[in-house]
Amino acid sequence: MDFDFSPDQQMLRDAAQRYLQQEYDYRTRSRILEAGGFDRRIWQDFADFGWLGAALPEEAGGFGGGPVEAAILMEAMGRHAVLEPYLQTVILGGALLRFGALPEDRRSSLLERLVAGDLQLAVAALESDVGHDFERVRTKAVATPGGWALHGRKAVVANGALADAFFVSAATPGGLALFLVDRGAPGLTVRPYRSNDGQTAAELSFDAVAVRPHDVAAAPGKAASLLSLAADHASAAVCAEVVGSAAYLVEATCEYLKTREQYGAPLAKFQVLQHKLADMYVQVELARSMVHVAAAALAKPSGQRMREVSAARLQSIDCARLAGREAVQMHGGMGMSQELDISAHFQRLTMTTLQFGDRPFHLGRMAALSD
Numbered sequence: 001m002d003f004d005f006s007p008d009q010q011m012l013r014d015a016a017q018r019y020l021q022q023e024y025d026y027r028t029r030s031r032i033l034e035a036g037g038f039d040r041r042i043w044q045d046f047a048d049f050g051w052l053g054a055a056l057p058e059e060a061g062g063f064g065g066g067p068v069e070a071a072i073l074m075e076a077m078g079r080h081a082v083l084e085p086y087l088q089t090v091i092l093g094g095a096l097l098r099f100g101a102l103p104e105d106r107r108s109s110l111l112e113r114l115v116a117g118d119l120q121l122a123v124a125a126l127e128s129d130v131g132h133d134f135e136r137v138r139t140k141a142v143a144t145p146g147g148w149a150l151h152g153r154k155a156v157v158a159n160g161a162l163a164d165a166f167f168v169s170a171a172t173p174g175g176l177a178l179f180l181v182d183r184g185a186p187g188l189t190v191r192p193y194r195s196n197d198g199q200t201a202a203e204l205s206f207d208a209v210a211v212r213p214h215d216v217a218a219a220p221g222k223a224a225s226l227l228s229l230a231a232d233h234a235s236a237a238v239c240a241e242v243v244g245s246a247a248y249l250v251e252a253t254c255e256y257l258k259t260r261e262q263y264g265a266p267l268a269k270f271q272v273l274q275h276k277l278a279d280m281y282v283q284v285e286l287a288r289s290m291v292h293v294a295a296a297a298l299a300k301p302s303g304q305r306m307r308e309v310s311a312a313r314l315q316s317i318d319c320a321r322l323a324g325r326e327a328v329q330m331h332g333g334m335g336m337s338q339e340l341d342i343s344a345h346f347q348r349l350t351m352t353t354l355q356f357g358d359r360p361f362h363l364g365r366m367a368a369l370s371d
Helices: 007-023 028-035 040-048 069-078 087-101 106-114 222-261 273-296 300-334 341-352 359-369
Strands: 121-124 142-146 148-159 164-172 175-182 188-193 200-211 215-219
Touching: 007 040, 007 069, 007 142, 028 341, 069 200, 069 222, 069 273, 087 106, 087 121, 087 142, 087 222, 121 215, 142 359, 148 164, 148 175, 175 200, 175 222, 215 222, 222 273, 222 341, 273 300, 300 359
Parallel strands: 121 164, 142 164
Antiparallel strands: 142 148, 148 200, 164 175, 175 215, 188 200
């Protein structure tokens, strides 16, 4: 497998790293966090630079990229613990728009708004006490003369506080279906809150929310496979985000150990800490390799795709756990202080171990697909 980037991909990587280094330091992030977890100017910069369309093919209104471009941007954003919802809107929402069943004119209009930075998306597909099984939902869709009416509740909707529209899964007599619901739809109640990593989320309630036929993103019985495909695209992107965040922790921890002294010598002189740092580095490089595996897997048949993405996610989960834990421990009590960005990376890495399937989920999926 060729791990080298093309000249265009290298330019994208350099531009993303340069911009975030200059415009998204920890002080800026803290200000954004205090202001609500989103900065409109920065999001518009993402759009103006073409980043919101970089991972979308040209036929979808993007700039001809794909999973590799998504990974490049997600790694750069992971390095700076970016709060803006690129993952939820562009990767996850973009996949549902591209591969879903919305009419072509509706899909094209939404993708155009997304690439321009004028559309935020969120996915309301999981409910309380159901794990990561998309088909175990209590939200129901009832057929009406004009389309469908949604009844139910979604407890954890990432980016729900900011989203302009929601992809909502619901049970029907014909199987699971997926609907696109505007934020202002009558009967929809949005209760915003913050997740542990500072990003926005919401709880949604549906009281006979009307959905028109042209907003059916997946017909009854078709939604589970569509959601699984979109979740695998998001999982591959999360793998890259973990690499960016964990690689930063390796560098930051190494610098800290060089400057902090104990017993008259820098901590970097202690062999046990050198071994811990080496373990972190190895985990990051293993996870980096699996990012390429996950990106390539997205173009493969569903069984192979799911198996290889799960393998990559298992490696990224191990990397996130080790890098976050060791960085905090080697920084001592300061590691959990809000004064250091180490704590922000630790919180975000912890959240990534649960997104789109935790370790038991991916182990179980790999085992089932190996039969």
